[in-house]
Amino acid sequence: MKHSLLILISCFLVVGCASNKEIIQIPILFNDERVALTKEYLQQRYGLEQEAPEIIPRMIVLHWTAIPSLKKSFEAFNRPTLPNWRPDIESVSGLNVSAHFLVDQDGTIYQLMPENIMARHVIGLNHCAIGIENVGGTDDMPLTKKQLAANIYLVKQLASKYPIEYVIGHHEYTHFENHPLWLEVDDGYRTTKTDPGADFTNKVRQANKKFNFKPVPSK
Numbered sequence: 144m145k146h147s148l149l150i151l152i153s154c155f156l157v158v159g160c161a162s163n164k165e166i167i168q169i170p171i172l173f174n175d176e177r178v179a180l181t182k183e184y185l186q187q188r189y190g191l192e193q194e195a196p197e198i199i200p201r202m203i204v205l206h207w208t209a210i211p212s213l214k215k216s217f218e219a220f221n222r223p224t225l226p227n228w229r230p231d232i233e234s235v236s237g238l239n240v241s242a243h244f245l246v247d248q249d250g251t252i253y254q255l256m257p258e259n260i261m262a263r264h265v266i267g268l269n270h271c272a273i274g275i276e277n278v279g280g281t282d283d284m285p286l287t288k289k290q291l292a293a294n295i296y297l298v299k300q301l302a303s304k305y306p307i308e309y310v311i312g313h314h315e316y317t318h319f320e321n322h323p324l325w326l327e328v329d330d331g332y333r334t335t336k337t338d339p340g341a342d343f344t345n346k347v348r349q350a351n352k353k354f355n356f357k358p359v360p361s362k
């Protein structure tokens with residue numbers, strides 16, 4: 144009897160831990176320059192004049208960094224301006240890329256910036272999209288099962304907190320070109336993306352199907 148009670152308590156503890164995964168805060172530099180560049184991005188790319196560079200999340204975009212370590216991935220996002228950016232080249236924003244979350248290969252979730260502040264991670268949709276980056280993604284370092292589980296967990300948490308309508312892989316972003324959420328003003332500003340792939344993205348969506356996310360528009 145005592146033994147089975149112990150097993151029961153242990154099960155609750157394991158389930159309890161699994162449903163309350165720690166999210167470690169490692170904020171990227173968000174100084175006055177980054178705030179100004181983010182507001183400028185919202186204005187120039189989307190025509191949105193805002194007092195603060197805030198967003199109401201309606202979408203989650205999954206990514207991989209293609210960078211082989213947490214430290215180097217963090218460093219890539221930390222500086223406010225793009226490397227090699229020249230302020231004299233107008234029309235191209237100097238705001239550095241970033242994401243709200245960064246998931247290491249071991250499944251540890253790090254938060255880089257508040258969910259309601261705009262990060263530059265997906266053309267056309269940054270004004271409404273939370274970004275989740277995953278360390279790795281190359282042939283030498285594919286995404287792991289622990290990362291998949293962490294992404295599933297994080298999407299569940301975020302979809303419980305915000306009116307999330309879509310969960311997409313970065314490789315799907317151009318499907319939104321004719322969607323009301325698409326605000327990029329320049330028809331020539333596009334990049335080709337393959338991250339994080341259909342398999343990973345579908346598994347994250349499938350595990351969270353209770354939220355009834357809308358299907359990605361067809362092209």
Ligand SMILES: [Zn+2]
Nearest residue numbers: 206207313338
């Ligand atoms: Zn990406």
